Amino acid sequence: MTKRNFILNALSKKCPRCQEGDLFIAPFEFSKPLNMPESCPVCSQKFEPEPGFYYGSMFLSYIFSAFFFLGIMGVCIIVFKFSLNLSMFILLLIAAATYFFFLRMSRSIWINIMIGYDPDAKKKTQTKSFGY
Numbered sequence: 001m002t003k004r005n006f007i008l009n010a011l012s013k014k015c016p017r018c019q020e021g022d023l024f025i026a027p028f029e030f031s032k033p034l035n036m037p038e039s040c041p042v043c044s045q046k047f048e049p050e051p052g053f054y055y056g057s058m059f060l061s062y063i064f065s066a067f068f069f070l071g072i073m074g075v076c077i078i079v080f081k082f083s084l085n086l087s088m089f090i091l092l093l094i095a096a097a098t099y100f101f102f103l104r105m106s107r108s109i110w111i112n113i114m115i116g117y118d119p120d121a122k123k124k125t126q127t128k129s130f131g132y
């Protein structure tokens with residue numbers, strides 16, 4: 001398997017080190033939206049290398065959702081000429097529907113930024129906290 005672009009890998013929610021193991025446990029449960037295995041089932045990369053590792057992903061989530069919601073408001077008001085109240089109502093529905101998507105996506109992007117791809121990841125059995 002060849003190295004994938006880290007953005008594509010983040011979008012597919014795969015382990016950043018081997019790009020094969022899944023970051024989140026399926027099936028999705030509402031009570032545990034961030035249900036991740038402790039380490040990658042394929043290469044044993046730790047998914048929480050240090051306490052508070054995903055603190056920074058909050059900022060990513062904020063940036064992505066802010067621009068996304070701004071775009072929705074723009075389309076509602078400028079393109080469809082909805083009133084401000086109706087646009088806000090539509091935005092709240094969309095925000096609720098995409099909440100878990102942004103939550104998981106920001107974690108996936110964050111760990112893909114912090115940990116690099118390792119072509120020999122599957123051969124190594126020892127646990128590494130960071131890929132560099």
Ligand SMILES: [Zn+2]
Pocket residue numbers: 015016017018019020021040041042043044045121
């Ligand atoms: Zn892995």
